Amino acid sequence: MDFFRKFLHTDDHLKTDKCLQLLATEIKSVVKRSTDLVARYENKQFAVILANTDSQGAVYVGTLI
Numbered sequence: 001m002d003f004f005r006k007f008l009h010t011d012d013h014l015k016t017d018k019c020l021q022l023l024a025t026e027i028k029s030v031v032k033r034s035t036d037l038v039a040r041y042e043n044k045q046f047a048v049i050l051a052n053t054d055s056q057g058a059v060y061v062g063t064l065i
Contacts, residue, residue, distance in 0.1 A: 020040065031065075033050075
């Protein structure tokens with residue numbers, strides 16, 4: 001069960017926005033290269049673009065996140 005999704009669907013938009021900002025900050029702390037990109041899309045989802053990274057490296061970064 002996705003408890004985080006339930007939290008994000010509450011009516012307290014300021015609290016959910018702050019939570020998403022903190023989550024983005026944590027993800028960005030893992031993704032350190034200047035060529036990589038952390039982006040929010042689809043409202044409450046994130047994408048991490050890892051330039052010049054093979055699948056093994058992507059899995060490693062995903063595990064860290």
